[in-house]
Amino acid sequence: MIRDDVGLASVRRRVGRLPKNLESSGALDIAKKLGSISGGRVLDVGTGQGGFIDTLMNTLKDYESFVGIDNGDSHDSVKGMRDGRAHFMGKPVEFLWMDGKGMGFEDGSFDTVCISYGLHHLEDVDAVLTDMRRVLRPGGRFIIQELYCEGDKTEAQRVDRLQHEWCTVIDNLLGMTHNKAFTRQRLLDFASYLGLKDLEVFDSDRPMDCLFCEMNQLCEDPRNQAEFYDLMGRIDETHDRIKDYPDPEVRDRIKEEGEVIKKAIAGSGSAASSYLFMVGTG
Ligand SMILES: C[S@@+](CC[C@H](N)C(=O)[O-])C[C@H]1O[C@@H](n2cnc3c(N)ncnc32)[C@H](O)[C@@H]1O
Known part of the structure:
Protein backbone atom coordinates (compact mmCIF):
# COMPACT_ATOMS: atom_id res chain seq x y z
CA MET A 1 0.00 0.00 0.00
CA ILE A 2 1.06 3.59 -0.47
CA ARG A 3 2.03 5.01 2.89
CA ASP A 4 1.28 8.59 3.85
CA ASP A 5 4.83 9.18 5.05
CA VAL A 6 6.41 8.73 1.61
CA GLY A 7 6.25 11.42 -1.03
CA LEU A 8 7.98 14.62 -1.96
CA ALA A 9 7.34 16.12 1.49
CA SER A 10 9.23 13.28 3.15
CA VAL A 11 12.03 13.64 0.58
CA ARG A 12 12.27 17.36 1.43
CA ARG A 13 12.63 16.43 5.08
CA ARG A 14 15.40 13.99 4.21
CA VAL A 15 17.34 16.21 1.74
CA GLY A 16 20.73 16.78 3.23
CA ARG A 17 20.64 13.27 4.60
CA LEU A 18 20.36 11.74 1.11
CA PRO A 19 23.57 10.10 -0.13
CA LYS A 20 25.56 12.71 -2.03
CA ASN A 21 25.47 10.91 -5.37
CA LEU A 22 21.72 10.47 -5.11
CA GLU A 23 21.25 14.13 -4.24
CA SER A 24 23.30 15.17 -7.29
CA SER A 25 21.92 12.49 -9.61
CA GLY A 26 19.22 14.64 -11.21
CA ALA A 27 16.42 12.51 -9.70
CA LEU A 28 15.64 15.18 -7.12
CA ASP A 29 15.29 17.86 -9.84
CA ILE A 30 12.80 15.66 -11.68
CA ALA A 31 10.81 15.03 -8.51
CA LYS A 32 10.77 18.78 -7.81
CA LYS A 33 9.53 19.46 -11.34
CA LEU A 34 6.73 16.95 -10.85
CA GLY A 35 5.99 18.63 -7.53
CA SER A 36 5.06 21.78 -9.47
CA ILE A 37 2.51 19.99 -11.69
CA SER A 38 -1.19 19.47 -10.99
CA GLY A 39 -1.77 16.14 -12.73
CA GLY A 40 -5.58 16.25 -13.02
CA ARG A 41 -6.79 13.21 -14.92
CA VAL A 42 -3.63 11.24 -15.77
CA LEU A 43 -3.11 8.54 -18.42
CA ASP A 44 -0.14 6.16 -18.04
CA VAL A 45 0.55 4.14 -21.22
CA GLY A 46 2.37 0.78 -20.90
CA THR A 47 1.70 0.92 -17.19
CA GLY A 48 2.69 -2.66 -16.29
CA GLN A 49 1.71 -2.93 -12.64
CA GLY A 50 1.54 0.85 -12.26
CA GLY A 51 5.03 1.55 -10.93
CA PHE A 52 5.08 5.01 -12.50
CA ILE A 53 1.64 5.79 -11.08
CA ASP A 54 3.14 5.17 -7.63
CA THR A 55 5.98 7.58 -8.42
CA LEU A 56 3.53 10.23 -9.67
CA MET A 57 1.37 9.86 -6.57
CA ASN A 58 4.51 10.52 -4.50
CA THR A 59 5.63 13.53 -6.49
CA LEU A 60 2.82 15.41 -8.33
CA LYS A 61 1.56 18.57 -6.64
CA ASP A 62 -1.92 17.05 -6.79
CA TYR A 63 -4.02 14.81 -9.03
CA GLU A 64 -7.59 13.77 -9.64
CA SER A 65 -7.30 10.21 -10.98
CA PHE A 66 -5.14 7.80 -12.97
CA VAL A 67 -5.88 5.46 -15.85
CA GLY A 68 -3.15 2.90 -16.55
CA ILE A 69 -3.33 0.98 -19.83
CA ASP A 70 -1.30 -1.97 -21.03
CA ASN A 71 -1.80 -4.52 -23.80
CA GLY A 72 0.62 -7.21 -22.60
CA ASP A 73 -0.99 -10.64 -22.83
CA SER A 74 1.75 -12.81 -21.30
CA HIS A 75 1.21 -14.51 -17.95
CA ASP A 76 3.49 -11.90 -16.32
CA SER A 77 1.56 -8.98 -17.83
CA VAL A 78 -1.83 -10.34 -16.76
CA LYS A 79 -0.47 -10.96 -13.25
CA GLY A 80 1.14 -7.48 -13.26
CA MET A 81 -2.17 -5.77 -13.96
CA ARG A 82 -3.94 -7.87 -11.32
CA ASP A 83 -1.24 -6.99 -8.76
CA GLY A 84 -1.53 -3.32 -9.76
CA ARG A 85 -5.30 -3.33 -9.19
CA ALA A 86 -4.79 -4.89 -5.75
CA HIS A 87 -2.00 -2.45 -4.85
CA PHE A 88 -4.11 0.63 -5.64
CA MET A 89 -7.34 -0.68 -4.12
CA GLY A 90 -9.33 2.24 -2.72
CA LYS A 91 -7.29 4.82 -4.69
CA PRO A 92 -8.57 6.65 -7.82
CA VAL A 93 -6.71 4.33 -10.20
CA GLU A 94 -8.23 2.33 -13.04
CA PHE A 95 -6.35 -0.31 -15.07
CA LEU A 96 -7.50 -1.12 -18.60
CA TRP A 97 -6.24 -3.71 -21.04
CA MET A 98 -5.79 -1.50 -24.11
CA ASP A 99 -3.33 -0.82 -26.93
CA GLY A 100 -1.66 2.61 -26.80
CA LYS A 101 -2.24 2.82 -30.55
CA GLY A 102 -5.85 3.69 -31.38
CA MET A 103 -6.98 4.14 -27.77
CA GLY A 104 -10.70 4.19 -27.05
CA PHE A 105 -10.66 7.65 -25.42
CA GLU A 106 -12.15 10.93 -26.63
CA ASP A 107 -9.83 13.60 -28.01
CA GLY A 108 -8.42 15.84 -25.25
CA SER A 109 -9.80 13.70 -22.44
CA PHE A 110 -6.66 13.75 -20.21
CA ASP A 111 -4.84 16.58 -18.42
CA THR A 112 -1.58 14.61 -18.32
CA VAL A 113 -0.33 11.71 -20.45
CA CYS A 114 2.82 9.74 -19.71
CA ILE A 115 4.88 6.80 -20.76
CA SER A 116 7.64 5.44 -18.54
CA TYR A 117 10.21 2.89 -19.70
CA GLY A 118 7.73 1.91 -22.40
CA LEU A 119 9.05 3.37 -25.68
CA HIS A 120 11.51 0.54 -26.34
CA HIS A 121 8.66 -1.97 -25.86
CA LEU A 122 6.48 -0.45 -28.60
CA GLU A 123 6.11 -1.95 -32.05
CA ASP A 124 5.15 1.45 -33.51
CA VAL A 125 6.46 4.28 -31.33
CA ASP A 126 5.22 7.14 -33.56
CA ALA A 127 1.67 5.74 -33.70
CA VAL A 128 1.42 5.44 -29.92
CA LEU A 129 2.90 8.89 -29.28
CA THR A 130 0.53 10.41 -31.86
CA ASP A 131 -2.47 8.84 -30.15
CA MET A 132 -1.26 10.01 -26.73
CA ARG A 133 -1.03 13.54 -28.19
CA ARG A 134 -4.61 13.20 -29.46
CA VAL A 135 -6.07 12.32 -26.06
CA LEU A 136 -4.13 15.10 -24.28
CA ARG A 137 -6.15 18.29 -23.79
CA PRO A 138 -4.64 21.49 -25.21
CA GLY A 139 -2.33 22.89 -22.52
CA GLY A 140 -1.99 19.49 -20.79
CA ARG A 141 1.36 17.88 -19.90
CA PHE A 142 3.10 15.18 -21.89
CA ILE A 143 5.67 13.22 -19.86
CA ILE A 144 8.20 10.73 -21.22
CA GLN A 145 10.63 8.82 -19.02
CA GLU A 146 12.96 6.41 -20.80
CA LEU A 147 16.37 4.81 -20.40
CA TYR A 148 19.05 5.39 -23.04
CA CYS A 149 21.97 3.28 -24.12
CA GLU A 150 25.11 5.41 -23.89
CA GLY A 151 24.80 6.80 -20.38
CA ASP A 152 26.71 4.21 -18.30
CA LYS A 153 28.71 5.95 -15.59
CA THR A 154 29.63 2.86 -13.60
CA TYR A 193 8.28 14.93 -33.29
CA LEU A 194 5.43 15.64 -30.84
CA GLY A 195 5.90 19.41 -31.27
CA LEU A 196 5.36 20.11 -27.57
CA LYS A 197 5.64 23.61 -26.17
CA ASP A 198 8.07 24.50 -23.35
CA LEU A 199 9.85 21.15 -23.54
CA GLU A 200 12.09 20.55 -20.51
CA VAL A 201 14.67 17.76 -20.55
CA PHE A 202 16.22 16.25 -17.41
CA ASP A 203 18.99 13.67 -17.23
CA SER A 204 19.44 11.29 -14.34
CA ASP A 205 21.46 8.22 -13.47
CA ARG A 206 19.31 7.29 -10.45
CA PRO A 207 15.68 6.13 -10.52
CA MET A 208 13.32 8.53 -8.77
CA ASP A 209 12.18 5.64 -6.57
CA CYS A 210 15.57 5.82 -4.82
CA LEU A 211 14.43 9.10 -3.30
CA PHE A 212 11.63 7.31 -1.46
CA CYS A 213 13.63 4.25 -0.52
CA GLU A 214 15.19 3.77 2.88
CA MET A 215 17.86 1.44 1.49
CA ASN A 216 20.10 4.39 0.61
CA GLN A 217 21.59 2.57 -2.36
CA LEU A 218 22.61 -0.56 -0.49
CA CYS A 219 20.94 -2.33 -3.37
CA GLU A 220 23.86 -1.40 -5.62
CA ASP A 221 26.36 -2.92 -3.28
CA PRO A 222 27.34 -6.38 -4.58
CA ARG A 223 27.84 -7.39 -0.95
CA ASN A 224 24.14 -6.81 -0.36
CA GLN A 225 23.16 -10.48 -0.35
CA ALA A 226 19.37 -9.99 -0.57
CA GLU A 227 19.56 -7.97 -3.78
CA PHE A 228 22.23 -10.26 -5.20
CA TYR A 229 20.19 -13.46 -4.75
CA ASP A 230 17.08 -11.69 -6.04
CA LEU A 231 18.89 -10.77 -9.27
CA MET A 232 20.33 -14.28 -9.67
CA GLY A 233 16.84 -15.72 -9.29
CA ARG A 234 15.43 -13.31 -11.85
CA ILE A 235 18.05 -14.32 -14.42
CA ASP A 236 17.17 -17.99 -13.93
CA GLU A 237 13.45 -17.18 -14.21
CA THR A 238 14.05 -15.19 -17.40
CA HIS A 239 16.00 -18.05 -18.93
CA ASP A 240 13.27 -20.52 -17.93
CA ARG A 241 10.88 -18.63 -20.17
CA ILE A 242 12.58 -20.18 -23.23
CA LYS A 243 12.70 -23.71 -21.81
CA ASP A 244 10.39 -24.87 -24.65
CA TYR A 245 12.26 -23.03 -27.38
CA PRO A 246 12.93 -25.67 -30.07
CA ASP A 247 16.64 -25.02 -30.75
CA PRO A 248 18.79 -26.38 -27.84
CA GLU A 249 21.92 -24.60 -29.15
CA VAL A 250 20.18 -21.24 -28.85
CA ARG A 251 18.91 -22.13 -25.36
CA ASP A 252 22.41 -23.21 -24.24
CA ARG A 253 24.10 -20.13 -25.70
CA ILE A 254 21.66 -17.84 -23.92
CA LYS A 255 22.09 -19.77 -20.68
CA GLU A 256 25.88 -19.32 -20.91
CA GLU A 257 25.44 -15.60 -21.51
CA GLY A 258 23.17 -15.49 -18.45
CA GLU A 259 25.92 -17.13 -16.35
CA VAL A 260 28.43 -14.51 -17.55
CA ILE A 261 26.01 -11.76 -16.50
CA LYS A 262 25.56 -13.42 -13.09
CA LYS A 263 29.34 -13.34 -12.55
CA ALA A 264 29.44 -9.68 -13.60
CA ILE A 265 26.68 -8.85 -11.09
CA ALA A 266 28.57 -10.71 -8.37
CA GLY A 267 31.65 -8.62 -9.15
CA SER A 268 30.25 -5.17 -9.80
CA GLY A 269 26.63 -5.13 -8.69
CA SER A 270 23.91 -3.79 -10.92
CA ALA A 271 22.48 -0.28 -11.14
CA ALA A 272 19.66 1.09 -13.27
CA SER A 273 20.50 2.77 -16.58
CA SER A 274 20.68 6.51 -17.07
CA TYR A 275 17.46 7.97 -18.36
CA LEU A 276 15.86 11.07 -19.81
CA PHE A 277 12.80 12.65 -18.32
CA MET A 278 11.01 15.02 -20.67
CA VAL A 279 7.97 17.13 -19.97
CA GLY A 280 6.25 19.48 -22.38
CA THR A 281 2.88 21.11 -22.94
CA GLY A 282 0.43 20.02 -25.61
C1 LIG B 1 8.88 -1.94 -18.98
S1 LIG B 1 7.17 -2.05 -18.97
C2 LIG B 1 6.72 -0.48 -18.29
C3 LIG B 1 6.76 -0.37 -16.83
C4 LIG B 1 6.06 0.82 -16.18
N1 LIG B 1 5.61 1.83 -17.12
C5 LIG B 1 6.96 1.44 -15.14
O1 LIG B 1 7.52 2.52 -15.38
O2 LIG B 1 7.13 0.80 -14.09
C6 LIG B 1 6.60 -1.74 -20.64
C7 LIG B 1 5.13 -2.09 -20.81
O3 LIG B 1 4.67 -1.61 -22.07
C8 LIG B 1 3.60 -2.48 -22.47
N2 LIG B 1 3.30 -2.26 -23.89
C9 LIG B 1 4.04 -2.60 -24.97
N3 LIG B 1 3.41 -2.22 -26.11
C10 LIG B 1 2.26 -1.60 -25.74
C11 LIG B 1 1.18 -0.99 -26.45
N4 LIG B 1 1.18 -0.93 -27.79
N5 LIG B 1 0.16 -0.48 -25.76
C12 LIG B 1 0.13 -0.53 -24.39
N6 LIG B 1 1.12 -1.10 -23.65
C13 LIG B 1 2.17 -1.62 -24.32
C14 LIG B 1 4.16 -3.85 -22.14
O4 LIG B 1 3.13 -4.82 -22.06
C15 LIG B 1 4.85 -3.59 -20.80
O5 LIG B 1 4.01 -3.90 -19.71
Whole structure:
Protein backbone atom coordinates (compact mmCIF):
# COMPACT_ATOMS: atom_id res chain seq x y z
CA MET A 1 0.00 0.00 0.00
CA ILE A 2 1.06 3.59 -0.47
CA ARG A 3 2.03 5.01 2.89
CA ASP A 4 1.28 8.59 3.85
CA ASP A 5 4.83 9.18 5.05
CA VAL A 6 6.41 8.73 1.61
CA GLY A 7 6.25 11.42 -1.03
CA LEU A 8 7.98 14.62 -1.96
CA ALA A 9 7.34 16.12 1.49
CA SER A 10 9.23 13.28 3.15
CA VAL A 11 12.03 13.64 0.58
CA ARG A 12 12.27 17.36 1.43
CA ARG A 13 12.63 16.43 5.08
CA ARG A 14 15.40 13.99 4.21
CA VAL A 15 17.34 16.21 1.74
CA GLY A 16 20.73 16.78 3.23
CA ARG A 17 20.64 13.27 4.60
CA LEU A 18 20.36 11.74 1.11
CA PRO A 19 23.57 10.10 -0.13
CA LYS A 20 25.56 12.71 -2.03
CA ASN A 21 25.47 10.91 -5.37
CA LEU A 22 21.72 10.47 -5.11
CA GLU A 23 21.25 14.13 -4.24
CA SER A 24 23.30 15.17 -7.29
CA SER A 25 21.92 12.49 -9.61
CA GLY A 26 19.22 14.64 -11.21
CA ALA A 27 16.42 12.51 -9.70
CA LEU A 28 15.64 15.18 -7.12
CA ASP A 29 15.29 17.86 -9.84
CA ILE A 30 12.80 15.66 -11.68
CA ALA A 31 10.81 15.03 -8.51
CA LYS A 32 10.77 18.78 -7.81
CA LYS A 33 9.53 19.46 -11.34
CA LEU A 34 6.73 16.95 -10.85
CA GLY A 35 5.99 18.63 -7.53
CA SER A 36 5.06 21.78 -9.47
CA ILE A 37 2.51 19.99 -11.69
CA SER A 38 -1.19 19.47 -10.99
CA GLY A 39 -1.77 16.14 -12.73
CA GLY A 40 -5.58 16.25 -13.02
CA ARG A 41 -6.79 13.21 -14.92
CA VAL A 42 -3.63 11.24 -15.77
CA LEU A 43 -3.11 8.54 -18.42
CA ASP A 44 -0.14 6.16 -18.04
CA VAL A 45 0.55 4.14 -21.22
CA GLY A 46 2.37 0.78 -20.90
CA THR A 47 1.70 0.92 -17.19
CA GLY A 48 2.69 -2.66 -16.29
CA GLN A 49 1.71 -2.93 -12.64
CA GLY A 50 1.54 0.85 -12.26
CA GLY A 51 5.03 1.55 -10.93
CA PHE A 52 5.08 5.01 -12.50
CA ILE A 53 1.64 5.79 -11.08
CA ASP A 54 3.14 5.17 -7.63
CA THR A 55 5.98 7.58 -8.42
CA LEU A 56 3.53 10.23 -9.67
CA MET A 57 1.37 9.86 -6.57
CA ASN A 58 4.51 10.52 -4.50
CA THR A 59 5.63 13.53 -6.49
CA LEU A 60 2.82 15.41 -8.33
CA LYS A 61 1.56 18.57 -6.64
CA ASP A 62 -1.92 17.05 -6.79
CA TYR A 63 -4.02 14.81 -9.03
CA GLU A 64 -7.59 13.77 -9.64
CA SER A 65 -7.30 10.21 -10.98
CA PHE A 66 -5.14 7.80 -12.97
CA VAL A 67 -5.88 5.46 -15.85
CA GLY A 68 -3.15 2.90 -16.55
CA ILE A 69 -3.33 0.98 -19.83
CA ASP A 70 -1.30 -1.97 -21.03
CA ASN A 71 -1.80 -4.52 -23.80
CA GLY A 72 0.62 -7.21 -22.60
CA ASP A 73 -0.99 -10.64 -22.83
CA SER A 74 1.75 -12.81 -21.30
CA HIS A 75 1.21 -14.51 -17.95
CA ASP A 76 3.49 -11.90 -16.32
CA SER A 77 1.56 -8.98 -17.83
CA VAL A 78 -1.83 -10.34 -16.76
CA LYS A 79 -0.47 -10.96 -13.25
CA GLY A 80 1.14 -7.48 -13.26
CA MET A 81 -2.17 -5.77 -13.96
CA ARG A 82 -3.94 -7.87 -11.32
CA ASP A 83 -1.24 -6.99 -8.76
CA GLY A 84 -1.53 -3.32 -9.76
CA ARG A 85 -5.30 -3.33 -9.19
CA ALA A 86 -4.79 -4.89 -5.75
CA HIS A 87 -2.00 -2.45 -4.85
CA PHE A 88 -4.11 0.63 -5.64
CA MET A 89 -7.34 -0.68 -4.12
CA GLY A 90 -9.33 2.24 -2.72
CA LYS A 91 -7.29 4.82 -4.69
CA PRO A 92 -8.57 6.65 -7.82
CA VAL A 93 -6.71 4.33 -10.20
CA GLU A 94 -8.23 2.33 -13.04
CA PHE A 95 -6.35 -0.31 -15.07
CA LEU A 96 -7.50 -1.12 -18.60
CA TRP A 97 -6.24 -3.71 -21.04
CA MET A 98 -5.79 -1.50 -24.11
CA ASP A 99 -3.33 -0.82 -26.93
CA GLY A 100 -1.66 2.61 -26.80
CA LYS A 101 -2.24 2.82 -30.55
CA GLY A 102 -5.85 3.69 -31.38
CA MET A 103 -6.98 4.14 -27.77
CA GLY A 104 -10.70 4.19 -27.05
CA PHE A 105 -10.66 7.65 -25.42
CA GLU A 106 -12.15 10.93 -26.63
CA ASP A 107 -9.83 13.60 -28.01
CA GLY A 108 -8.42 15.84 -25.25
CA SER A 109 -9.80 13.70 -22.44
CA PHE A 110 -6.66 13.75 -20.21
CA ASP A 111 -4.84 16.58 -18.42
CA THR A 112 -1.58 14.61 -18.32
CA VAL A 113 -0.33 11.71 -20.45
CA CYS A 114 2.82 9.74 -19.71
CA ILE A 115 4.88 6.80 -20.76
CA SER A 116 7.64 5.44 -18.54
CA TYR A 117 10.21 2.89 -19.70
CA GLY A 118 7.73 1.91 -22.40
CA LEU A 119 9.05 3.37 -25.68
CA HIS A 120 11.51 0.54 -26.34
CA HIS A 121 8.66 -1.97 -25.86
CA LEU A 122 6.48 -0.45 -28.60
CA GLU A 123 6.11 -1.95 -32.05
CA ASP A 124 5.15 1.45 -33.51
CA VAL A 125 6.46 4.28 -31.33
CA ASP A 126 5.22 7.14 -33.56
CA ALA A 127 1.67 5.74 -33.70
CA VAL A 128 1.42 5.44 -29.92
CA LEU A 129 2.90 8.89 -29.28
CA THR A 130 0.53 10.41 -31.86
CA ASP A 131 -2.47 8.84 -30.15
CA MET A 132 -1.26 10.01 -26.73
CA ARG A 133 -1.03 13.54 -28.19
CA ARG A 134 -4.61 13.20 -29.46
CA VAL A 135 -6.07 12.32 -26.06
CA LEU A 136 -4.13 15.10 -24.28
CA ARG A 137 -6.15 18.29 -23.79
CA PRO A 138 -4.64 21.49 -25.21
CA GLY A 139 -2.33 22.89 -22.52
CA GLY A 140 -1.99 19.49 -20.79
CA ARG A 141 1.36 17.88 -19.90
CA PHE A 142 3.10 15.18 -21.89
CA ILE A 143 5.67 13.22 -19.86
CA ILE A 144 8.20 10.73 -21.22
CA GLN A 145 10.63 8.82 -19.02
CA GLU A 146 12.96 6.41 -20.80
CA LEU A 147 16.37 4.81 -20.40
CA TYR A 148 19.05 5.39 -23.04
CA CYS A 149 21.97 3.28 -24.12
CA GLU A 150 25.11 5.41 -23.89
CA GLY A 151 24.80 6.80 -20.38
CA ASP A 152 26.71 4.21 -18.30
CA LYS A 153 28.71 5.95 -15.59
CA THR A 154 29.63 2.86 -13.60
CA GLU A 155 30.42 -0.78 -14.25
CA ALA A 156 27.23 -1.63 -12.33
CA GLN A 157 25.18 0.32 -14.90
CA ARG A 158 27.00 -1.41 -17.77
CA VAL A 159 26.13 -4.79 -16.24
CA ASP A 160 22.47 -3.79 -15.93
CA ARG A 161 22.43 -2.73 -19.60
CA LEU A 162 23.94 -6.06 -20.67
CA GLN A 163 21.30 -7.87 -18.63
CA HIS A 164 18.59 -5.77 -20.27
CA GLU A 165 19.93 -6.54 -23.76
CA TRP A 166 20.02 -10.24 -22.86
CA CYS A 167 16.33 -10.01 -21.83
CA THR A 168 15.42 -8.37 -25.15
CA VAL A 169 16.88 -11.38 -27.02
CA ILE A 170 14.72 -13.75 -24.96
CA ASP A 171 11.57 -11.65 -25.42
CA ASN A 172 12.22 -11.45 -29.18
CA LEU A 173 12.57 -15.26 -29.37
CA LEU A 174 9.15 -15.45 -27.69
CA GLY A 175 7.72 -13.11 -30.34
CA MET A 176 7.47 -10.02 -28.11
CA THR A 177 8.58 -6.54 -29.14
CA HIS A 178 11.42 -5.53 -26.84
CA ASN A 179 14.17 -3.36 -28.30
CA LYS A 180 17.52 -2.42 -26.85
CA ALA A 181 17.57 1.02 -25.27
CA PHE A 182 17.44 3.89 -27.77
CA THR A 183 20.16 6.51 -27.99
CA ARG A 184 19.68 9.75 -26.06
CA GLN A 185 19.36 11.66 -29.35
CA ARG A 186 16.62 9.32 -30.58
CA LEU A 187 14.60 10.09 -27.44
CA LEU A 188 15.00 13.81 -28.05
CA ASP A 189 13.83 13.23 -31.64
CA PHE A 190 10.68 11.46 -30.41
CA ALA A 191 9.89 14.44 -28.19
CA SER A 192 10.51 16.97 -30.94
CA TYR A 193 8.28 14.93 -33.29
CA LEU A 194 5.43 15.64 -30.84
CA GLY A 195 5.90 19.41 -31.27
CA LEU A 196 5.36 20.11 -27.57
CA LYS A 197 5.64 23.61 -26.17
CA ASP A 198 8.07 24.50 -23.35
CA LEU A 199 9.85 21.15 -23.54
CA GLU A 200 12.09 20.55 -20.51
CA VAL A 201 14.67 17.76 -20.55
CA PHE A 202 16.22 16.25 -17.41
CA ASP A 203 18.99 13.67 -17.23
CA SER A 204 19.44 11.29 -14.34
CA ASP A 205 21.46 8.22 -13.47
CA ARG A 206 19.31 7.29 -10.45
CA PRO A 207 15.68 6.13 -10.52
CA MET A 208 13.32 8.53 -8.77
CA ASP A 209 12.18 5.64 -6.57
CA CYS A 210 15.57 5.82 -4.82
CA LEU A 211 14.43 9.10 -3.30
CA PHE A 212 11.63 7.31 -1.46
CA CYS A 213 13.63 4.25 -0.52
CA GLU A 214 15.19 3.77 2.88
CA MET A 215 17.86 1.44 1.49
CA ASN A 216 20.10 4.39 0.61
CA GLN A 217 21.59 2.57 -2.36
CA LEU A 218 22.61 -0.56 -0.49
CA CYS A 219 20.94 -2.33 -3.37
CA GLU A 220 23.86 -1.40 -5.62
CA ASP A 221 26.36 -2.92 -3.28
CA PRO A 222 27.34 -6.38 -4.58
CA ARG A 223 27.84 -7.39 -0.95
CA ASN A 224 24.14 -6.81 -0.36
CA GLN A 225 23.16 -10.48 -0.35
CA ALA A 226 19.37 -9.99 -0.57
CA GLU A 227 19.56 -7.97 -3.78
CA PHE A 228 22.23 -10.26 -5.20
CA TYR A 229 20.19 -13.46 -4.75
CA ASP A 230 17.08 -11.69 -6.04
CA LEU A 231 18.89 -10.77 -9.27
CA MET A 232 20.33 -14.28 -9.67
CA GLY A 233 16.84 -15.72 -9.29
CA ARG A 234 15.43 -13.31 -11.85
CA ILE A 235 18.05 -14.32 -14.42
CA ASP A 236 17.17 -17.99 -13.93
CA GLU A 237 13.45 -17.18 -14.21
CA THR A 238 14.05 -15.19 -17.40
CA HIS A 239 16.00 -18.05 -18.93
CA ASP A 240 13.27 -20.52 -17.93
CA ARG A 241 10.88 -18.63 -20.17
CA ILE A 242 12.58 -20.18 -23.23
CA LYS A 243 12.70 -23.71 -21.81
CA ASP A 244 10.39 -24.87 -24.65
CA TYR A 245 12.26 -23.03 -27.38
CA PRO A 246 12.93 -25.67 -30.07
CA ASP A 247 16.64 -25.02 -30.75
CA PRO A 248 18.79 -26.38 -27.84
CA GLU A 249 21.92 -24.60 -29.15
CA VAL A 250 20.18 -21.24 -28.85
CA ARG A 251 18.91 -22.13 -25.36
CA ASP A 252 22.41 -23.21 -24.24
CA ARG A 253 24.10 -20.13 -25.70
CA ILE A 254 21.66 -17.84 -23.92
CA LYS A 255 22.09 -19.77 -20.68
CA GLU A 256 25.88 -19.32 -20.91
CA GLU A 257 25.44 -15.60 -21.51
CA GLY A 258 23.17 -15.49 -18.45
CA GLU A 259 25.92 -17.13 -16.35
CA VAL A 260 28.43 -14.51 -17.55
CA ILE A 261 26.01 -11.76 -16.50
CA LYS A 262 25.56 -13.42 -13.09
CA LYS A 263 29.34 -13.34 -12.55
CA ALA A 264 29.44 -9.68 -13.60
CA ILE A 265 26.68 -8.85 -11.09
CA ALA A 266 28.57 -10.71 -8.37
CA GLY A 267 31.65 -8.62 -9.15
CA SER A 268 30.25 -5.17 -9.80
CA GLY A 269 26.63 -5.13 -8.69
CA SER A 270 23.91 -3.79 -10.92
CA ALA A 271 22.48 -0.28 -11.14
CA ALA A 272 19.66 1.09 -13.27
CA SER A 273 20.50 2.77 -16.58
CA SER A 274 20.68 6.51 -17.07
CA TYR A 275 17.46 7.97 -18.36
CA LEU A 276 15.86 11.07 -19.81
CA PHE A 277 12.80 12.65 -18.32
CA MET A 278 11.01 15.02 -20.67
CA VAL A 279 7.97 17.13 -19.97
CA GLY A 280 6.25 19.48 -22.38
CA THR A 281 2.88 21.11 -22.94
CA GLY A 282 0.43 20.02 -25.61
C1 LIG B 1 8.88 -1.94 -18.98
S1 LIG B 1 7.17 -2.05 -18.97
C2 LIG B 1 6.72 -0.48 -18.29
C3 LIG B 1 6.76 -0.37 -16.83
C4 LIG B 1 6.06 0.82 -16.18
N1 LIG B 1 5.61 1.83 -17.12
C5 LIG B 1 6.96 1.44 -15.14
O1 LIG B 1 7.52 2.52 -15.38
O2 LIG B 1 7.13 0.80 -14.09
C6 LIG B 1 6.60 -1.74 -20.64
C7 LIG B 1 5.13 -2.09 -20.81
O3 LIG B 1 4.67 -1.61 -22.07
C8 LIG B 1 3.60 -2.48 -22.47
N2 LIG B 1 3.30 -2.26 -23.89
C9 LIG B 1 4.04 -2.60 -24.97
N3 LIG B 1 3.41 -2.22 -26.11
C10 LIG B 1 2.26 -1.60 -25.74
C11 LIG B 1 1.18 -0.99 -26.45
N4 LIG B 1 1.18 -0.93 -27.79
N5 LIG B 1 0.16 -0.48 -25.76
C12 LIG B 1 0.13 -0.53 -24.39
N6 LIG B 1 1.12 -1.10 -23.65
C13 LIG B 1 2.17 -1.62 -24.32
C14 LIG B 1 4.16 -3.85 -22.14
O4 LIG B 1 3.13 -4.82 -22.06
C15 LIG B 1 4.85 -3.59 -20.80
O5 LIG B 1 4.01 -3.90 -19.71
